Amino acid sequence: xxxxxxxxxxxxxxxxxxxxxxxxxxxxxxxxxxxxxxxxxxxxxxxxxxxxxxxxxxxxxxxxxxxxxxxxxxxxxxxxxxxxxxxxxxxxxxxxxxxxxxxxxxxxxxxxxxxxxxxxxxxxxxxxxxxxxxxxxxxxxxxxxxxxxxxxxxxxxxxxxxxxxxxxxxxxxxxxxxxxxxxxxxxxxxxxxxxxxxxxxxxxxxxxxxxxxxxxxxxxxxxxxxxxxxxxxxxxxxxxxxxxxxxxxxxxxxxxxxxxxxxxxxxxxxxxxxxxxxxxxxxxxxxxxxxxxxxxxxxxxxxxxxxxxxxxxxxxxxxxxxxxxxxxxxxxxxxxxxxxxxxxxxxxxxxxxxxxxxxxxxxxxxxxxxxxxxxxxxxxxxxxxxxxxxxxxxxxxxxxxxxxxxxxxxxxxxxxxxxxxxxxxxxxxxxxxxxxxxxxxxxxxxxxxxxxxxxxxxxxxxxxxxxxxxxxxxxxxxxxxxxxxxxxxxxxxxxxxxxxxxxxxxxxxxxxxxxxxxxxxxxxxxxxxxxxxxxxxxxxxxxxxxxxxxxxxxxxxxxxxxxxxxxxxxxxxxxxxxxxxxxxxxxxxxxxxxxxxxxxxxxxxxxxxxx
Amino acid sequence: xxxxxxxxxxxxxxxxxxxxxxxxxxxxxxxxxxxxxxxxxxxxxxxxxxxxxxxxxxxxxxxxxxxxxxxxxxxxxxxxxxxxxxxxxxxxxxxxxxxxxxxxxxxxxxxxxxxxxxxxxxxxxxxxxxxxxxxxxxxxxxxxxxxxxxxxxxxxxxxxxxxxxxxxxxxxxxxxxxxxxxxxxxxxxxxxxxxxxxxxxxxxxxxxxxxxxxxxxxxxxxxxxxxxxxxxxxxxxxxxxxxxxxxxxxxxxxxxxxxxxxxxxxxxxxxxxxxxxxxxxxxxxxxxxxxxxxxxxxxxxxxxxxxx
Numbered sequence: 081x082x083x084x085x086x087x088x089x090x091x092x093x094x095x096x097x098x099x100x101x102x103x104x105x106x107x108x109x110x111x112x113x114x115x116x117x118x119x120x121x122x123x124x125x126x127x128x129x130x131x132x133x134x135x136x137x138x139x140x141x142x143x144x145x146x147x148x149x150x151x152x153x154x155x156x157x158x159x160x161x162x163x164x165x166x167x168x169x170x171x172x173x174x175x176x177x178x179x180x181x182x183x184x185x186x187x188x189x190x191x192x193x194x195x196x197x198x199x200x201x202x203x204x205x206x207x208x209x210x211x212x213x214x215x216x217x218x219x220x221x222x223x224x225x226x227x228x229x230x231x232x233x234x235x236x237x238x239x240x241x242x243x244x245x246x247x248x249x250x251x252x253x254x255x256x257x258x259x260x261x262x263x264x265x266x267x268x269x270x271x272x273x274x275x276x277x278x279x280x281x282x283x284x285x286x287x288x289x290x291x292x293x294x295x296x297x298x299x300x301x302x303x304x305x306x307x308x309x310x311x312x313x314x315x316x317x318x319x320x321x322x323x324x325x326x327x328x329x330x331x332x333x334x335x336x337x338x339x340x341x342x343x344x345x346x347x348x349x350x351x352x353x354x355x356x357x358x359x360x361x362x363x364x365x366x367x368x369x370x371x372x373x374x375x376x377x378x379x380x381x382x383x384x385x386x387x388x389x390x391x392x393x394x395x396x397x398x399x400x401x402x403x404x405x406x407x408x409x410x411x412x413x414x415x416x417x418x419x420x421x422x423x424x425x426x427x428x429x430x431x432x433x434x435x436x437x438x439x440x441x442x443x444x445x446x447x448x449x450x451x452x453x454x455x456x457x458x459x460x461x462x463x464x465x466x467x468x469x470x471x472x473x474x475x476x477x478x479x480x481x482x483x484x485x486x487x488x489x490x491x492x493x494x495x496x497x498x499x500x501x502x503x504x505x506x507x508x509x510x511x512x513x514x515x516x517x518x519x520x521x522x523x524x525x526x527x528x529x530x531x532x533x534x535x536x537x538x539x540x541x542x543x544x545x546x547x548x549x550x551x552x553x554x555x556x557x558x559x560x561x562x563x564x565x566x567x568x569x570x571x572x573x574x575x576x577x578x579x580x581x582x583x584x585x586x587x588x589x590x591x592x593x594x595x596x597x598x599x600x601x602x603x604x605x606x607x608x609x610x611x612x613x614x615x616x617x618x619x620x621x622x623x624x625x626x627x628x629x630x631x632x633x634x635x636x637x638x639x640x641x642x643x644x645x646x647x648x649x650x651x652x653x654x655x656x657x658x659x660x661x662x663x664x665x666x667x668x669x670x671x672x673x674x675x676x677x678x679x680x681x682x683x684x685x686x687x688x689x690x691x
Numbered sequence: 692x693x694x695x696x697x698x699x700x701x702x703x704x705x706x707x708x709x710x711x712x713x714x715x716x717x718x719x720x721x722x723x724x725x726x727x728x729x730x731x732x733x734x735x736x737x738x739x740x741x742x743x744x745x746x747x748x749x750x751x752x753x754x755x756x757x758x759x760x761x762x763x764x765x766x767x768x769x770x771x772x773x774x775x776x777x778x779x780x781x782x783x784x785x786x787x788x789x790x791x792x793x794x795x796x797x798x799x800x801x802x803x804x805x806x807x808x809x810x811x812x813x814x815x816x817x818x819x820x821x822x823x824x825x826x827x828x829x830x831x832x833x834x835x836x837x838x839x840x841x842x843x844x845x846x847x848x849x850x851x852x853x854x855x856x857x858x859x860x861x862x863x864x865x866x867x868x869x870x871x872x873x874x875x876x877x878x879x880x881x882x883x884x885x886x887x888x889x890x891x892x893x894x895x896x897x898x899x900x901x902x903x904x905x906x907x908x909x910x911x912x913x914x915x916x917x918x919x920x921x922x923x924x925x926x927x928x929x930x931x932x933x934x935x936x937x938x939x940x941x942x943x944x945x946x947x948x949x950x951x952x953x954x955x956x957x958x959x960x961x962x963x964x965x966x967x968x969x970x971x972x973x974x975x976x977x978x979x980x981x982x983x984x985x986x987x988x989x990x991x992x993x994x995x996x997x998x999x
Binding site: 110113114302303304305306310314317318322323325342344345346347348349351353354355357358359360361362363364365366367368369370371373387388391395478481482484486520521522523524525526527528529530531532539540 | 703704714715742743744745747749759760763764765766767768769770773775776777778779780781783784785787788805806808809978979981982985986987988990991993994997998999
């Protein structure tokens with residue numbers, strides 16, 4: 081086997097749901113991380129629990145990008161695909177995310193009974209220029225897999241991938257043992273044996289391999305392997321929240337699961353409510369009682385919570401809402417990513433209202449965002465959103481362990497959190513609609529809140545001047561945030577010039593990479609992603625004015641006659657002719673290569689750009 | 692001795708009289724039963740020495756929803772049908788406070804029906820007062836889930852089409868741990884019902900028949916005493932003393948659920964304690980105990996399990 085020495089590679093393991101593709105991926109990336117490689121992982125999760133095997137909806141797998149430098153997104157094209165059978169391979173090829181010279185390792189185990197289908201798939205690959213490397217699980221491997229009720233194939237595939245990516249067998253075995261520590265010893269041993277068979281097969285039969293040279297200096301300090309939703313759950317604990325309320329909904333539920341196992345050990349409670357409305361209601365009730373509470377949901381739940389969001393605004397009760405976006409509208413695609421809740425979050429609930437929307441673009445943001453959200457919510461007494469999405473929630477990577485704060489009061493939120501989100505602290509005194517803001521139990525204060533309009537004393541009041549004042553005071557709270565926002569981080573060295581690419585949330589990694597690549601080519605391309613996406617900085621028009629063209633990249637639908645949410649927002653705030661270069665609703669994250677191509681189209685004079 | 696009695700100091704925040712619980716004149720119609728219910732809550736607070744600052748009144752929307760604005764305690768006038776979720780949040784966050792929920796028939800049984808089911812099942816500690824005037828009043832006379840069949844409303848002007856939901860039967864069916872029935876025009880009975888409900892730890896369902904003189908003045912003949920009976924038991928609620936001698940009283944053991952169902956199902960109206968079960972598990976208590984009994988982890992170890 082001659083190893084090709086490269087800096088970066090992306091591969092995929094595709095299997096039927098329930099056969100452990102993601103588990104195998106987890107083991108491999110831990111081994112990568114332990115041997116000094118950087119990884120970024122995106123699982124492919126079906127929306128159903130056990131779709132029938134050998135059908136397209138059954139596709140369950142993992143994309144892994146591995147490099148000898150820090151990775152910020154799942155990247156461009158897959159170099160190597162290992163597919164358990166031709167159906168999942170076919171399904172995945174539809175996404176067109178493979179390298180033109182990709183190599184496919186195809187398990188031919190099902191071929192006998194599906195001759196024609198296999199042949200068609202191989203023809204398709206040939207047409208695409210993809211090389212197919214057929215293989216079968218060896219006889220000895222098959223015997224063991226049979227003994228594991230058909231569940232051990234992932235270990236065989238893991239063996240093949242470990243051999244191709246030159247991860248030492250002993251490192252892999254260590255990780256397998258750690259991952260399956262709870263298995264009975266004989267079952268564990270069988271799994272390890274299947275792994276060895278796979279490894280042996282690849283070493284003897286597959287005549288290519290990839291060597292990602294480890295980064296020379298391993299990072300100092302402790303490292304974590306963590307996904308977006310786990311980081312969010314841990315961030316909630318660290319921010320000092322004491323109640324999490326939710327209703328089961330993909331892809332937010334895993335935050336509730338993570339907290340349910342741990343929160344009581346840190347003085348917190350998880351409440352699974354009877355519905356989405358009740359979940360936010362209970363969080364608001366707790367926060368009125370002086371106990372920091374957060375509720376989490378996804379699109380359909382966001383729609384249901386809208387009335388209470390307006391209530392919290394009017395009654396001046398802090399509340400933090402997580403929206404882990406899926407593809408919409410309606411139930412949409414629960415396990416696919418999209419950023420199209422932005423409008424519903426910003427403009428949702430009836431009547432004039434105010435809120436603050438924080439977005440997350442990497443795992444570390446997920447850990448930090450709850451602290452900032454709590455700060456804004458309590459300081460301003462209004463709803464604060466944290467916007468994540470399926471991609472952000474489920475992708476994971478290895479990060480340096482962040483500091484842990486154990487926040488008790490919002491005054492303790494440290495400076496680096498504000499710096500991280502490119503915002504300053506708010507003024508000490510913020511005017512409220514009602515002067516009385518005491519928590520229940522405080523003698524002599526008797527704060528009573530209502531969703532009806534009130535005067536300063538909190539008495540229900542329908543008079544014109546009182547209503548106008550209440551609106552002005554509420555909006556001023558949000559304007560404080562606008563003024564506190566600094567110029568957002570600009571990627572690379574270009575601060576003015578031809579084209580500025582703007583995004584928010586989970587597209588950040590891909591945009592940053594695309595912009596850096598353009599800058600390396602000497603192009604006048606700037607890039608900027610909002611971490612606080614609403615309200616926007618007061619200085620926004622001046623920033624956009626420094627560029628000839630301003631374009632957005634959004635995982636939300638748009639076309640020639642309809643701008644996607646961020647472009648709409650930027651146009652309305654700045655009157656700049658902001659266009660979108662990528663606004664596709666595919667449920668898939670963007671590849672930097674795509675973004676670069678679109679940027680170059682604009683530089684070549686295609687304006688307005690084609691969607 | 693007399694001077695000593697005068698200087699006897701109440702604990703901080705406990706109202707010495709009803710006036711101390713006054714906020715503003717309620718904006719209800721003359722003769723509305725809501726006045727009597729709010730007055731009963733105030734009387735109960737004074738008699739039981741509940742502190743103002745230690746009490747939270749929580750409501751939804753409708754005429755009943757205004758109640759918290761008119762009692763000088765902490766209060767949340769919430770959104771339509773959702774008083775129970777807010778109250779649960781309060782019960783989880785602040786088990787030290789007294790939580791009262793004020794909800795109407797439309798609020799609790801129609802738009803908020805789902806929450807009533809789960810409030811009862813979770814059995815968290817609160818006094819839940821159902822203001823049952825058998826129609827929507829603040830929105831001007833529409834049919835509610837408890838409107839009697841045939842009664843003409845703005846939305847069913849030919850007469851309400853369906854039989855009403857029997858709320859007492861419904862909550863008994865849901866395994867409520869405390870079920871009592873009373874009426875706004877029997878202040879003593881109402882206050883005593885609140886006392887029993889407060890004493891019970893769990894979700895105490897207090898059903899109050901509430902007059903709506905504006906939209907349905909002829910609903911109940913509250914001057915007559917022939918159409919109802921009091922339920923009496925040593926563990927129950929005493930009959931209203933002003934009319935006790937004129938009203939039939941029947942013995943009912945409030946631990947007898949089958950008998951409670953029969954009474955709830957009867958054509959005749961019964962006032963008193965239908966059912967009580969002090970042993971029903973409480974969701975709030977379980978969650979709070981979980982923290983108390985769990986080994987508390989030092990926060991610095993928070994991320995250790997993700998270490999590689």
